[in-house]
Each structure stands twice: as structure tokens, then as C-alpha cells.
Amino acid sequence: MFSKYLPQAEKIMSDMTLNEKIGQLNQITITPYTDKMDELRELIKNGGVGSIILASSATAGNDPQGHVNIELYKDLQKIAVEQSRKGIPMIYGRDVIHGHRTVYPIPLASAASFNERLVEKCYKNIAAEALNDSIRWTFSPMLDLCHDPRWGRIAEGPGEDPLLGSRMATACVKGFQGDDLKADTSIVACAKHYLGYGASESGRDYFRTEISDGTLYNYIIPAFRAAVDAGVATVMSSFNDINGTPVTGGKKYLTDILRGKLNFDGFVVSDWGAVEQLEHAGFAEDRRDCAKKAIHAGLDLNMCDKCYIENLGDLVKSCEVKAAEIDTAVSRILCVKLAMGLFENPYCKRTEYDESAHLADAKLLADESMVLLKNNGVLPLKKDTDILLAGPFAEDRRTLLGTWTLDGDAEKTQNFKEALSERANGRFEYSAALESGANSDVIVLALGESYTKTGENHSVSDISLEDSQIELIKKARAKGRRVVGVFFCGRPLALENVEEYFDAILYAWHSGSKTAASAADILFGDVVPSGKTPVTFPRKPTHIPIYYNVTSSGRPCNSYYGEGPFYSYLDGDSSPLYPFGYGLSYTAFEYGKSECDCAEISLEELKNGKKVQLSVTVSNVGDFDGKETVQLYIKDVVASVIRPLRELKDYKKIFLKKGESKRIDFCLGYGDLGFYGEDGEYLLEKGKFEVFIGGNCLCGDPVELVVK
Numbered sequence: 001m002f003s004k005y006l007p008q009a010e011k012i013m014s015d016m017t018l019n020e021k022i023g024q025l026n027q028i029t030i031t032p033y034t035d036k037m038d039e040l041r042e043l044i045k046n047g048g049v050g051s052i053i054l055a056s057s058a059t060a061g062n063d064p065q066g067h068v069n070i071e072l073y074k075d076l077q078k079i080a081v082e083q084s085r086k087g088i089p090m091i092y093g094r095d096v097i098h099g100h101r102t103v104y105p106i107p108l109a110s111a112a113s114f115n116e117r118l119v120e121k122c123y124k125n126i127a128a129e130a131l132n133d134s135i136r137w138t139f140s141p142m143l144d145l146c147h148d149p150r151w152g153r154i155a156e157g158p159g160e161d162p163l164l165g166s167r168m169a170t171a172c173v174k175g176f177q178g179d180d181l182k183a184d185t186s187i188v189a190c191a192k193h194y195l196g197y198g199a200s201e202s203g204r205d206y207f208r209t210e211i212s213d214g215t216l217y218n219y220i221i222p223a224f225r226a227a228v229d230a231g232v233a234t235v236m237s238s239f240n241d242i243n244g245t246p247v248t249g250g251k252k253y254l255t256d257i258l259r260g261k262l263n264f265d266g267f268v269v270s271d272w273g274a275v276e277q278l279e280h281a282g283f284a285e286d287r288r289d290c291a292k293k294a295i296h297a298g299l300d301l302n303m304c305d306k307c308y309i310e311n312l313g314d315l316v317k318s319c320e321v322k323a324a325e326i327d328t329a330v331s332r333i334l335c336v337k338l339a340m341g342l343f344e345n346p347y348c349k350r351t352e353y354d355e356s357a358h359l360a361d362a363k364l365l366a367d368e369s370m371v372l373l374k375n376n377g378v379l380p381l382k383k384d385t386d387i388l389l390a391g392p393f394a395e396d397r398r399t400l401l402g403t404w405t406l407d408g409d410a411e412k413t414q415n416f417k418e419a420l421s422e423r424a425n426g427r428f429e430y431s432a433a434l435e436s437g438a439n440s441d442v443i444v445l446a447l448g449e450s451y452t453k454t455g456e457n458h459s460v461s462d463i464s465l466e467d468s469q470i471e472l473i474k475k476a477r478a479k480g481r482r483v484v485g486v487f488f489c490g491r492p493l494a495l496e497n498v499e500e501y502f503d504a505i506l507y508a509w510h511s512g513s514k515t516a517a518s519a520a521d522i523l524f525g526d527v528v529p530s531g532k533t534p535v536t537f538p539r540k541p542t543h544i545p546i547y548y549n550v551t552s553s554g555r556p557c558n559s560y561y562g563e564g565p566f567y568s569y570l571d572g573d574s575s576p577l578y579p580f581g582y583g584l585s586y587t588a589f590e591y592g593k594s595e596c597d598c599a600e601i602s603l604e605e606l607k608n609g610k611k612v613q614l615s616v617t618v619s620n621v622g623d624f625d626g627k628e629t630v631q632l633y634i635k636d637v638v639a640s641v642i643r644p645l646r647e648l649k650d651y652k653k654i655f656l657k658k659g660e661s662k663r664i665d666f667c668l669g670y671g672d673l674g675f676y677g678e679d680g681e682y683l684l685e686k687g688k689f690e691v692f693i694g695g696n697c698l699c700g701d702p703v704e705l706v707v708k
């Protein structure tokens with residue numbers, strides 16, 4: 001993909017000095033130079049900067065960031081292009097994670113839409129807005145699967161499933177990069193955080209991970225493989241270690257697997273300070289040793305800690321690092337700069353974009369991301385319903401945008417109270433703590449968690465609802481009225497202790513600029529909910545980790561798929577409160593019997609490309625037109641390595657008018673039924689499989705298939 005530019009890159013490098021080459025491996029942020037801009041200008045003029053990250057701090061997702069400064073970026077780029085000896089443009093990157101000026105749902109919410117085509121469309125919009133502000137590279141998509149919702153960064157990822165993660169990865173990369181990186185609608189994407197960051201022990205951020213190679217290849221790598229196959233130009237190495245080897249200093253991960261197994265040929269950027277952190281982790285002696293270990297591992301661009309620019313020259317002179325290693329890293333960066341047309345177009349080209357169209361897409365994605373978890377018939381509300389609104393997030397604007405929102409304008413974001421009241425035709429009252437307000441037909445509670453409880457360095461030990469919100473819920477229930485809970489969250493919360501008080505629960509997530517409008521439209525039935533859980537909802541925080549693609553055991557005690565004869569815990573039901581792939585609609589979908597065109601197929605036939613054809617008829621038997629995500633899971637009943645009880649292998653989001661039925665077809669081939677061994681090699685073993693098709697991972701009545 002990018003190595004085709006190698007001849008041009010080598011030509012550029014042919015007369016570069018060692019210092020100029022090392023400069024290409026150096027990414028800086030402007031903030032430290034604020035009071036010494038001449039020093040920065042001199043560094044750029046001397047070819048000492050390959051990239052600038054447009055962020056003012058190492059935790060840009062949490063801290064208010066200075067808005068982009070287009071004139072300054074142009075001035076600095078002119079120095080690189082017109083005054084430095086080689087005239088190599090710098091690549092500007094920024095964390096444009098799930099929106100720029102227009103903010104889309106957090107990635108965990110987008111995954112709940114199971115609508116990757118819509119995600120791709122929205123991410124094209126994001127690219128257009130980012131380009132308009134000189135941003136040519138984004139540090140997104142984040143692809144860290146996660147089993148532990150205590151981890152604040154679960155909000156940034158695609159949930160707990162490799163297939164869903166893979167499809168979201170492809171959608172984001174295609175959305176950002178398009179089919180041609182040189183197009184003036186494309187920005188460079190970055191698959192992060194490679195690798196295994198989401199397995200951070202006990203949900204603590206930046207913590208250690210213990211991951212077998214089998215888990216790596218079957219669970220954690222697929223989304224990155226999909227991003228690479230989609231043509232992602234950059235990958236970001238993660239902070240964490242895997243079994244004691246920091247990824248950023250691990251040749252096994254950055255070279256053997258990423259380039260040897262996944263065939264990635266773009267460049268690898270470290271996470272912020274991840275090179276110098278090799279010393280803090282006790283993996284390197286000092287900063288010099290950090291630089292040596294990282295370049296040996298295959299880390300190309302050093303984000304912000306200056307280990308490379310301060311030490312690589314000396315390491316080459318002392319022959320501890322080969323000049324060829326430097327050349328390899330530089331060539332990868334130059335190839336991407338050539339592939340994106342940065343030499344021809346180093347400056348920002350301001351383009352007009354249709355903000356209203358972007359907001360309309362943000363609304364559509366928010367509509368499809370929200371998950372109806374419970375409804376005893378109270379929803380949808382009639383427009384003339386008398387409503388009493390309460391709760392801590394009724395007037396909140398900023399939280400609705402979610403974590404990692406650097407350029408969205410909270411003040412321009414409609415809050416839930418405004419959205420609900422402008423749609424309500426009956427009496428509408430608001431009392432945050434339910435102190436006043438007549439007894440209305442329905443009490444709507446705006447609940448959840450602040451965006452500051454999610455994102456980087458924002459993990460929590462307890463995913464229960466705050467006590468004050470639990471008291472409010474009980475107070476609402478005591479009024480004897482119907483109670484609807486709308487949850488604005490960045491993770492699954494443990495709701496077993498409050499679930500019974502609600503007549504309906506809508507999980508609205510932090511869904512961006514149009515969160516409030518979507519939640520209100522769903523409550524009044526102007527939008528029929530279609531989201532499905534991209535991650536398991538535990539009953540209690542103490543049940544973590546609990547996830548759907550769990551493996552079997554000799555004494556089946558996994559309560560995910562039913563209790564007994566052995567029990568996970570003596571104290572209570574430890575099945576999920578809401579399983580993976582679950583979500584209600586206002587209508588009802590009926591599944592016919594799953595059909596398969598063969599009861600058995602040979603391994604040879606599968607290897608030769610023959611596929612198993614399956615189908616099911618789905619009927620809309622309710623009173624509303626609606627969308628359903630039809631999911632197909634397999635279970636490899638016996639294998640040389642115990643396999644998960646369910647693995648999502650395909651899904652199709654369909655629209656059915658009320659009364660309509662459709663036959664939905666699936667096929668399973670060689671690449672769907674097997675798994676990766678500890679050596680990273682794919683294999684498919686003969687034996688019995690069960691195939692489940694339904695509306696969530698608990699769907700039963702499997703079709704049996706034998707690979708002979």
C-alpha cells in the first residue's frame with residue numbers, strides 16, 4: 001500500500017543528513033514553545049520536526065484544548081517547506097476521535113448502532129471538518145476491545161466483540177481515508193492503541209495486561225487486522241505491557257505480528273510519552289536505552305517525549321543502532337506523506353461543508369445508537385402526555401458530547417430538557433430533584449454519568465449508579481406514577497438495584513451534538529429505537545468481568561447462558577442484566593426456524609471456497625415499522641482449544657414495515673468457522689458446530705453443522 005512510494009522516499013533520503021532523518025522521527029507539540037517560538041522555528045528550519053500534534057497536553061481528551069490556530073500552522077509549515085534544506089512538510093495530527101465541530105456518538109455508542117455504513121458516512125463528515133482546520137491526520141479509530149467497564153476508555157472503543165470491532169474499524173478507516181488518501185476529502189487515520197490496552201488489569205488505566213497469544217489473535221487483533229486490510233496508514237503503539245513486555249518496546253508486537261502477520265506497511269507512532277515510559281516501567285535503563293529499545297522494536301515516530309531526537313544520533317555513532325534502522329523508520333513516514341499528497345499540498349485548503357447535513361447525520365447515528373433496555377408499554381409517550389422531568393442531566397450540555405470532544409461547542413448543544421419540552425404538547429414541568437411538580441402522567445428521569453467519569457485516566461472502581469440518583473428514582477416511584485429512565489453514559493452501568501423501579505429504560509449514551517433530540521424523539525415515538533448492546537451489562541459491579549464470548553469449562557458454571565448445575569456465585573443471579581446484542585424496539589420481531597442448506601460439509605470443500613448457506617425469515621409482528629439487527633453466532637462444540645460458547649460471525653441490520661416479513665440470508669465459509677492457534681496461524685478443525693440466528697447472543701434453537 002505505502003511501500004510503493006519507497007523509490008520516491010529513498011530518493012528524498014539519498015542526501016538527507018542523519019540529523020534530518022532523525023528529525024522526521026520527532027513529533028512535537030507547540031505548547032512548550034509558547035514563550036520561545038523562535039526556538040521552535042529554528043528547530044523546524046533545521047529539519048528537526050517531522051510532525052506536530054495539535055494538542056496542548058498529554059491527556060487531551062480531558063483537558064480543555066486551545067482551539068486550532070490555522071495561521072500559526074501555516075506559518076510553521078512554510079518554514080518546513082520553504083526554509084528547511086529538504087523542504088519536507090510536517091504532518092499535523094489531532095485527536096478528532098468521534099467528531100470535530102459536529103460531534104457524533106462516542107465510539108461505544110456508534111457500535112451500538114450496528115450500522116457501519118452510517119458510521120462510515122459520519123466519519124467522512126468528520127474528515128471534511130478536520131481538513132478545514134488544517135488537520136490531516138487523526139488519532140482514531142480506537143480499537144481496544146474491553147471486558148471491564150470500570151476502564152474509562154471503554155467509551156472510546158467498539159465494545160467487547162471482535163467482529164463488531166472489525167466492522168467499525170473498517171468503517172472508520174474508510175470514512176476518514178476514503179479510497180484515495182490524496183483526495184481533498186481524506187485524512188490519515190490511526191488504528192490505536194496497538195495492542196491489548198483494553199485488557200488493562202482491573203480496569204485501571206495504563207495498567208499491566210496478561211494476554212495469551214491465543215486471546216491476542218482471536219480476540220484483540222481482529223479489529224486491527226481489519227483496519228490494516230482497510231488501508232489504515234498509521235498505527236499507534238500503546239502504553240501497556242503484555243505479560244511484562246511493553247508493546248512500544250516489543251519487536252514481537254510492532255514488527256513480527258504487525259508487519260509479519262498483518263502486513264502493515266504504514267508507520268507506527270508511539271502514544272504520548274510511551275517511549276520514555278519504558279524507563280518508568282523498568283524496561284529500559286534511561287532515555288537513551290528507551291530510544292534504542294523502541295527503534296529496535298519497530299517504533300517509527302516518537303510522540304512528544306524527545307527520546308529519539310536526543311539520543312538516536314549518538315546511538316548510531318556508537319553503532320548500537322544501525323543507520324539502516326533509522327532509514328527504515330524514515331522511509332515509512334515519508335511513504336505515508338507521499339501517499340497523502342502532503343508534498344503537493346502541504347497547506348490547509350479551506351472548504352465549505354454543509355453543517356446542517358453533518359448535524360442531520362449526527363442525529364441519524366444517535367437515533368440508531370440508543371438502546372431501549374426495558375419497556376412495559378409506557379413508551380412511546382403520546383405527545384399530550386403530562387410530563388414531569390427530573391434528574392441531574394436534564395440541563396447538562398457538555399456531558400452529552402462525551403469524552404474526547406476537543407472542538408465541539410457545548411454551549412451550542414441542546415439539552416434534554418429543551419428537546420423534551422419543545423416536543424411535549426401536554427403539561428411539562430421540570431424539577432431537578434423532584435421537589436415540586438404536580439403528579440403528572442409520567443416522570444422522566446435524566447440519569448447517568450458525567451463525561452468526566454469516562455475517557456483516559458478516568459476509570460472508576462464502581463459502575464453502580466450514584467446514591468443520589470438511586471434516591472431520586474425511589475422518590476419518583478413513590479409518587480405512584482410511571483417512571484421512564486433516560487441514561488446518558490459512556491459505559492454500561494450496573495443497574496440491577498434500580499431496574500425494577502422503571503417502566504422503561506432508554507440508554508442514550510453520550511451521543512454527541514444531537515443526543516437530546518434523539519432521546520426525545522425516541523420517547524415520543526418519532527424514532528423507533530434500534531440500538532443493540534455492544535457490550536454486556538453486568539447486574540452488579542462485582543460481576544466484572546462478564547462477557548458473551550466466554551469459553552466453556554469442565555463444570556459448566558457460566559451463568560451467562562443459564563445457571564447450573566454449578567453456580568458462579570451463591571449470592572444471587574450472576575447472569576448478565578442485559579446480554580450482548582440486546583435491544584428492544586417499539587415493534588416486535590418474530591424469527592422463523594433457521595435453515596441451513598447442508599447438515600455437513602467437508603473441510604476440503606470449505607478450503608476450496610464452498611460456503612454454507614443459512615437463512616431465517618424475520619417478521620415484524622408489531623405496530624410500528626422498525627429496524628432489527630439479525631445476528632448469527634457459532635459455537636465450535638469440540639476443538640483442540642476450548643472455544644467460546646458463542647462467537648458473532650455476521651449480522652445484518654434490516655428494516656421491516658409493520659406486518660412485513662423478509663428472508664435473511666447468511667453464508668459461512670472457511671474464514672468464519674476456524675480460529676487462530678498460539679502461533680497466529682489460522683486453522684479450521686473437523687467436528688460439530690452449532691449455528692444460532694436471532695436478535696441477541698442468547699438466541700437459542702441452533703442449527704447443527706458438521707465439518708467432516
Ligand code: GLC
Binds near residue numbers: 053058060139272456
Ligand atoms: C493520549 C492517548 C491517545 C491520544 C494521544 C494524543 O495519551 O492515549 O489516545 O491519541 O495521547 O493525544
